[in-house]
Amino acid sequence: MDNSSKPSPQTSLFQVYLRLRPPIQPPIPKQKEVPEPWLIVEPPSPTTAEDENTTKTFPKHVTLQPPNDSRKRAIERFGFTKIFQEEATQLDVFRETGTADAIQSVLQTGRDGLVATLGVTGSGKSHTILGSNSQRGLTQMTLDVLFRSIGEKIRRPHHPDLPTDTELLSSLQASDASEAQVLSATTFLDSSYSDGDRARLSRAQTPMSRAQTPMMVGKQTLELPGSFPHSPDFQPCIALPSLPSRFGLDRSAVTPPSIRMIPNTPEIEPSSEKEPWRPPSKVPFLTRLKSLRKSPAKPSVVKDTASHYTRRPPLPRPSTFPQSPDVASFSMDSAAHSEYAVLLSMYEVYNDRIFDLLSNPTSPNAAPMATRQGAALQKGLLRRPLLFKNTEMSSDRKVVAGLRKIVCGSYDEAMLVLETGLTERRVAGTGSNSVSSRSHGFFCIEVKKRPQMQGYGAPVMPTWTGGTMSIVDLAGSERARNAKTTGSTLAEAGKINESLMYLGQCLQVQSDSQQEGSKPIVPFRQCKLTELLFSNSFPSSNHATNCRPPQKAIMIVTADPAGDFNATSQILRYSALAREVTVPRVPSVTSAILGGVTKGKPGQNGRHTPHDMHNNYFSAQELEQATNEAVRLAEECNLLSVRLAEEEIKRTEAELQLQAAEERLGVMEQEVREECWSEMEERMEEEKERWRLAWEQEKVRGEEFIDGKLEILEKTTKISIHEDISSETRVDELERENETLRAKLRALEQEMQTRSPTKKARGGAAAVTKAPVKGGLVLQETSNSNVATNPFLASLRLRDSEATIKGRASEDDLQVLDVSPRKLSLRSSSVTRAMVQEDQPQQQPAPTTVKKQRKLTTRKWDLGDPDDLF
Numbered sequence: 001m002d003n004s005s006k007p008s009p010q011t012s013l014f015q016v017y018l019r020l021r022p023p024i025q026p027p028i029p030k031q032k033e034v035p036e037p038w039l040i041v042e043p044p045s046p047t048t049a050e051d052e053n054t055t056k057t058f059p060k061h062v063t064l065q066p067p068n069d070s071r072k073r074a075i076e077r078f079g080f081t082k083i084f085q086e087e088a089t090q091l092d093v094f095r096e097t098g099t100a101d102a103i104q105s106v107l108q109t110g111r112d113g114l115v116a117t118l119g120v121t122g123s124g125k126s127h128t129i130l131g132s133n134s135q136r137g138l139t140q141m142t143l144d145v146l147f148r149s150i151g152e153k154i155r156r157p158h159h160p161d162l163p164t165d166t167e168l169l170s171s172l173q174a175s176d177a178s179e180a181q182v183l184s185a186t187t188f189l190d191s192s193y194s195d196g197d198r199a200r201l202s203r204a205q206t207p208m209s210r211a212q213t214p215m216m217v218g219k220q221t222l223e224l225p226g227s228f229p230h231s232p233d234f235q236p237c238i239a240l241p242s243l244p245s246r247f248g249l250d251r252s253a254v255t256p257p258s259i260r261m262i263p264n265t266p267e268i269e270p271s272s273e274k275e276p277w278r279p280p281s282k283v284p285f286l287t288r289l290k291s292l293r294k295s296p297a298k299p300s301v302v303k304d305t306a307s308h309y310t311r312r313p314p315l316p317r318p319s320t321f322p323q324s325p326d327v328a329s330f331s332m333d334s335a336a337h338s339e340y341a342v343l344l345s346m347y348e349v350y351n352d353r354i355f356d357l358l359s360n361p362t363s364p365n366a367a368p369m370a371t372r373q374g375a376a377l378q379k380g381l382l383r384r385p386l387l388f389k390n391t392e393m394s395s396d397r398k399v400v401a402g403l404r405k406i407v408c409g410s411y412d413e414a415m416l417v418l419e420t421g422l423t424e425r426r427v428a429g430t431g432s433n434s435v436s437s438r439s440h441g442f443f444c445i446e447v448k449k450r451p452q453m454q455g456y457g458a459p460v461m462p463t464w465t466g467g468t469m470s471i472v473d474l475a476g477s478e479r480a481r482n483a484k485t486t487g488s489t490l491a492e493a494g495k496i497n498e499s500l501m502y503l504g505q506c507l508q509v510q511s512d513s514q515q516e517g518s519k520p521i522v523p524f525r526q527c528k529l530t531e532l533l534f535s536n537s538f539p540s541s542n543h544a545t546n547c548r549p550p551q552k553a554i555m556i557v558t559a560d561p562a563g564d565f566n567a568t569s570q571i572l573r574y575s576a577l578a579r580e581v582t583v584p585r586v587p588s589v590t591s592a593i594l595g596g597v598t599k600g601k602p603g604q605n606g607r608h609t610p611h612d613m614h615n616n617y618f619s620a621q622e623l624e625q626a627t628n629e630a631v632r633l634a635e636e637c638n639l640l641s642v643r644l645a646e647e648e649i650k651r652t653e654a655e656l657q658l659q660a661a662e663e664r665l666g667v668m669e670q671e672v673r674e675e676c677w678s679e680m681e682e683r684m685e686e687e688k689e690r691w692r693l694a695w696e697q698e699k700v701r702g703e704e705f706i707d708g709k710l711e712i713l714e715k716t717t718k719i720s721i722h723e724d725i726s727s728e729t730r731v732d733e734l735e736r737e738n739e740t741l742r743a744k745l746r747a748l749e750q751e752m753q754t755r756s757p758t759k760k761a762r763g764g765a766a767a768v769t770k771a772p773v774k775g776g777l778v779l780q781e782t783s784n785s786n787v788a789t790n791p792f793l794a795s796l797r798l799r800d801s802e803a804t805i806k807g808r809a810s811e812d813d814l815q816v817l818d819v820s821p822r823k824l825s826l827r828s829s830s831v832t833r834a835m836v837q838e839d840q841p842q843q844q845p846a847p848t849t850v851k852k853q854r855k856l857t858t859r860k861w862d863l864g865d866p867d868d869l870f
């Protein structure tokens, strides 16, 4: 059991510490029933040689006594490297976990270090890693120790008296194996807190973003930069009151030019009447940030238009960050004749994907994206995940590729970068924690070192080498029932629990192998989190090129002794370095009786009862047999109790797994719902598009149809006008023709008056048949040529036609007049025929009658009155 205290470098991938969270609120005195404590810390064992150097001794074992319920659960005992009880300070944790040693390794040998916290939600992980407004966390203390230790050997990309050190940035970029984008802190902060930062603010307003960074959570009210007590017109934005002068830190050196001086004017402008403006001195930076973030739906606070945009909360001052605990005593030795550079990078693992926390948000001035995804990207709701992969320069180990790394010249710059990155981290309020981390946060401090060159302009600059100190704030495991999470927060919880389950499996392998003394085979490739945590735990495979020692890893397990028993016991079960199950022994009746019998104790009055006397008559052999049997039964009973206890534990685990599975199902359901929804939306879009196209086509067709109709109408209108015109013209023409013909007729009449009509008629008598018709004569054509050549006949026929077709429409008349002589004759003949047909019932006149008529006609002609013929 005590192997938890034994250092076993071969098998231990993590040194595991337990930290207990103090109660946030003091217990209420009039509380009816104080719950029995279920987490009992065993007092530390007598001081060993190992502990002699330390002033304090820390316990190493904790016992979990299941709360009294109907189930008889086993008592479990867990062993850790050290246990920090409720009263342990941040400094205790920093010192006793060996974080300082890890920093020293990074600084001197380039060996990577890793500090991570693991625990149930609300158990104090973020508090340990990032601290609060009054206490610094391990991250701040690590940065402070590092910068103090490096001292003047640090290379700063920006110096007030020198131009930007481009050589530093380019050489760091060239030596970086992760295809990172290396920026100076000045450039980064400048870009983050200038115009482009509005987008960051707008994204920070989303409920997913961190409401209040753990560094700044607390009651203390922070002042705005412009509200220094003795502020002149301009105030330095970065104040360094607490930094000792022995580090030679020049204020101007750490103050980026663009943020060095700010006017002492109010930072917040009243954006609407509803949201009254408050003087900056009363409105702390983070309170404002929180209010903006917590009310994303309030358009009155932040408006979309650039002109009405509320100004971004200004850059916080390092002096407003907590300055304690002081870590001045932890100064490490840095390599002589070397220069150092410190690069800070931050990323989070959210839903098993890696996102850079320092990458610039999209500028609000950027042109709006056409696609929905593009627009979402622009809004900052979607971020591009990064890959954890091998690169050209890192073939033997995976790195997070494409990160943004910020070169920090001082602790204050690093603080500003850290705070800026934290505003990007995802947090949400849950039933268990008002500011709960919804992602695993990785804060990486890269310390680069190279031999110092004697003066600038050296022919070949040596390359940078170094190690990384990673500080990880894991998201907490939680039960949906307790956390009261729903929707996306529930989905996040499912992913968090899943990744923590894989982490638990890896840690379990470590603890099992440690107990068995075997080499652990850690299944760390199951998810991004375990890959990131464990991939550096093994010596580099490529010994020839880069013989990197495995990282020095520290795991701090946090637990709330007043929290959820089941969740805490599960975390402890897989994280503890050693575990022991014990069953509480109830003294059995048999052993009590036997004990009494074998000892042969007298009764209360000192005398043996008859029963006792009777028992004494048992033979010794019988008694021995009975005793053996009782012992056997007792052992069996104990064995069964242990088995029962183990079964109980298994059942609890199964229950928890079931719960996790249920949560996963919930997540899956959520995902499926979201997928269905998006698919439906897509289909709706498609259908809408199809309908729109069809409507447009229909519209075009309709327009074409109407155009055609209009064209036809137009044409028709033209034709009728033309016809009108042409008919008038033709009427004129025909009238003229008629006149001509009449003139000709008159001329012919005159001519005929001068000549004998009989002579003339003789020549054509054969050609003309005079048929008697009701009311007049009808000339029947026998030869067309005769009609054509004889104008008289033609005129006769014309007169005949006019007379016959009398009563028809004038238009028809015109048509008749217009036709050629042949047509005219035909018409005449047809008319004649029709008339003849009309007269068919009448009897044809006898030939003698015809002859008589002819004679009469001839007589008429002879009398010289042709008009009478008609």
Ligand SMILES: Nc1ncnc2c1ncn2[C@@H]1O[C@H](COP(=O)(O)OP(=O)(O)OP(=O)(O)O)[C@@H](O)[C@H]1O
Pocket (backbone or CB within 6 Å): 020, 021, 022, 024, 119, 120, 121, 122, 123, 124, 125, 126, 127, 128, 132, 217, 433, 435, 436, 437, 438, 474, 475, 476, 477, 558
């Ligand atoms: N050692 C401590 N001393 C004082 N307060 C603490 C301590 N540990 C935690 N707290 C307080 O408890 C609350 C929850 O802590 P914290 O946010 O660090 O939990 P967490 O484990 O990070 O939760 P989550 O996993 O949900 O992010 C905070 O208000 C924090 O200040």
